[in-house]
Amino acid sequence: MARFSDQDLTDAEFRECDLTRARLIGVVMQDAVIDGLVSNLVVNGVEVASYVEAELDRRHPVRLLIRSSAPADLREGARRLRADWTTTVVRLRGMPQGAEHQRVGGEWSVVETLRHLVFVHDSWFRRCCLGSSRPFTPIGLASDFVPGQEEQGLDRTATPSLDDVLATRDEQAAELERWLATVSFDQLSAAAPVPAGPGWPPYARGKSVLECVHVVLNEEWAHHGFCARDLDLLEG
Numbered sequence: 001m002a003r004f005s006d007q008d009l010t011d012a013e014f015r016e017c018d019l020t021r022a023r024l025i026g027v028v029m030q031d032a033v034i035d036g037l038v039s040n041l042v043v044n045g046v047e048v049a050s051y052v053e054a055e056l057d058r059r060h061p062v063r064l065l066i067r068s069s070a071p072a073d074l075r076e077g078a079r080r081l082r083a084d085w086t087t088t089v090v091r092l093r094g095m096p097q098g099a100e101h102q103r104v105g106g107e108w109s110v111v112e113t114l115r116h117l118v119f120v121h122d123s124w125f126r127r128c129c130l131g132s133s134r135p136f137t138p139i140g141l142a143s144d145f146v147p148g149q150e151e152q153g154l155d156r157t158a159t160p161s162l163d164d165v166l167a168t169r170d171e172q173a174a175e176l177e178r179w180l181a182t183v184s185f186d187q188l189s190a191a192a193p194v195p196a197g198p199g200w201p202p203y204a205r206g207k208s209v210l211e212c213v214h215v216v217l218n219e220e221w222a223h224h225g226f227c228a229r230d231l232d233l234l235e236g
Helices: 049-059 062-066 071-093 110-127 162-182 185-189 209-235
Strands: none
Touching: 049 062, 062 071, 062 209, 071 162, 071 209, 110 162, 110 209, 185 209
């Protein structure tokens, strides 16, 4: 167990860290930012994660749709997410050339973010919902901790343009839209038809199709938020 006592962690950054059951006692925390999967967070004796989730739902009603088990809600949620991305791409095209490749604070650029969502679609939708065993789209971008990326079809040296990535995203969006147009409650509640053998995500077996769709839609919502945040900073 790591223990920090009387340490000055001003401007420290914890990235991809597991802080489960971490205890911060007698600390000074001002102007701090916490971004991640947060639950059962107690601040000065008050569990605050539920308040945060409720406020996010109030600000972004689409979150209620993409957590639903009803096909109609999922369809509407996917449509709204797609519309949000369309608006953001229009905004991006009005910014100086090269903004699509610019990183802010070490985060992914817009193009890299969109490439990651290409990977999410291939892994969590095509592989887990459709049972596809075909290689992933080469321009997809996985996190560094994903093993066997080349074996799964990813090209880690790829440098696609914004238009290249958007063309792939359009194809994937149409594929998801067609599937959501006919999917039933029974299909959503069935076990995810993940192909046998290695591949990402390795922990999808045992999940339902609905759980996998929720991952896809939540990733779309979350990464759009990251992207909009960074564009605000670039414009500011």
